[in-house]
Amino acid sequence: MAGSPEHEALDFAERQSRNRRLSAVIVFLFLIFFLSVGLSVDYLKLDAFTPGGPQFPLATVLALAVSTGISLTSYYWGSDLILRALGAEAPNLELPEHRELRNIVTEMALASGCPMPKIHVIFDPAPNALAMGRDEYHASICVTTGLLLLLTREQTQGVIAHEIAHIRNQDTLLMSLISVLLGGIALLSDWSQRSVSASAYRRHGQRKNALWVVPSLFLVLFSPLISRLLAMAVSRQREYLADATAVEFTRNPLGLAQALEKIRNAAMPFHKASRGTAHLFFVNPLRRRVDDREGRLADLLSTHPPIAHRIMLLYQMAGLAGGRSPKA
């Protein structure tokens, strides 16, 4: 777990810069993706780039403008949009549980050396939590009331430490970018799939270069799948990393392990989450059976690593740390 602080510090700076780099790559890919979808729609549907077609590649320019707009929006207002979609509210400090939550977040912010993030509460019985924001100065942490009811102080502390770890490693930038950009891709691919199949019917006899048609068709048909897999692969490693970083903060792996166990046993689907936001959460809010299994297929299909494996790793850390008495 916690190596020398020197090593940790380098580690986390490295993680931050890797996340920033990956975010840039993803935005770039997103733009390229929109550009090529725009080009293929122009080519297949509007017959641009062929003699006799329109001179101006309308769909391409439109797609580029839209994708730039979406990227900027998701960078600056992405977390606000997601928070509003989830129905998050500010905590009511008159309630003892909310006061306790605020105190715990303050503690973890101190332990990590991050500035205090904004706190939000979702009134929902499903125990879950998430963190968002483009950097540590614009971060928010969101917790369901179900989680506050279910867990003890020490266990909540573990969960909050996990979320703060996402913020400090700057996973939140990447994650909120992905969730807004994915929404854009899903929308576009639905739309282009329909238009391509319509055009294939009407212009069956016309000559088009097969070399161009095949990749553009491929792109239009498989893009949603590819983007999903990308989001999943990106998210799972980060969950393990955030668990490890959380233990660096609390020096108490058992709190987090017990929290995971309790949440697994009490799990229920969280209805306000969607496929676009699932990877943001502490445990998978969509609650599919594959999350509890291990193996190739489960690895490929799930946004979260199997809970059993996370718990096992945490207990291992507790063993290695010599079973220090928990704080709080």
Next chain:
Amino acid sequence: MRWVILAILILAAVWVIWTYNLLVSLRHRIQNGWKQIDVQLKRRHDLIPNLVEAVRGYMKYEQETLEKVMQARSRAVSSTGVKETAQAENLLTQSLGRIFALMENYPDLKANENVLKLQEELTTTENQISFARQYYNDLVMRYNMQQEVFPSSLVAKFFNFGPSEFFSVPEAERATPRVNLSLQA
């Protein structure tokens, strides 16, 4: 050949500047970390009399323990310097822990909303102190190590950086607390 030497000199200068700035920024972060601890310690000093007043009526047979906490508090308030403060505050932490443990014996206390609120406030302050201390000590360790590791030690010596002091945890706090032995008699 001249260019090679020039390039090496420039690289060396850049490295010296970088190391110097790293050390300075670490020193500032350590000072800031110490302030964070200080804020929490002050908060604890303010909260303790409130808690003692709130519990005094219930805990009739533990007046001595309560007195001890107040004494430890006044000693902690008047202490100065990292080492002395650390010692006094650790004593205070121990006596507070004793009160929390004794409070378990009084079910009436758990029904009192004011006491519960104070208890949560003190718990979070205790935690904040220990997390701030953890962060502070990590920084101090990095700072001191940076001064001793070979190439950067040259820069540290040249510019007269000195090692910082740890906010240490005494052995007494690490050992299992023997709360019940002395107090149930």
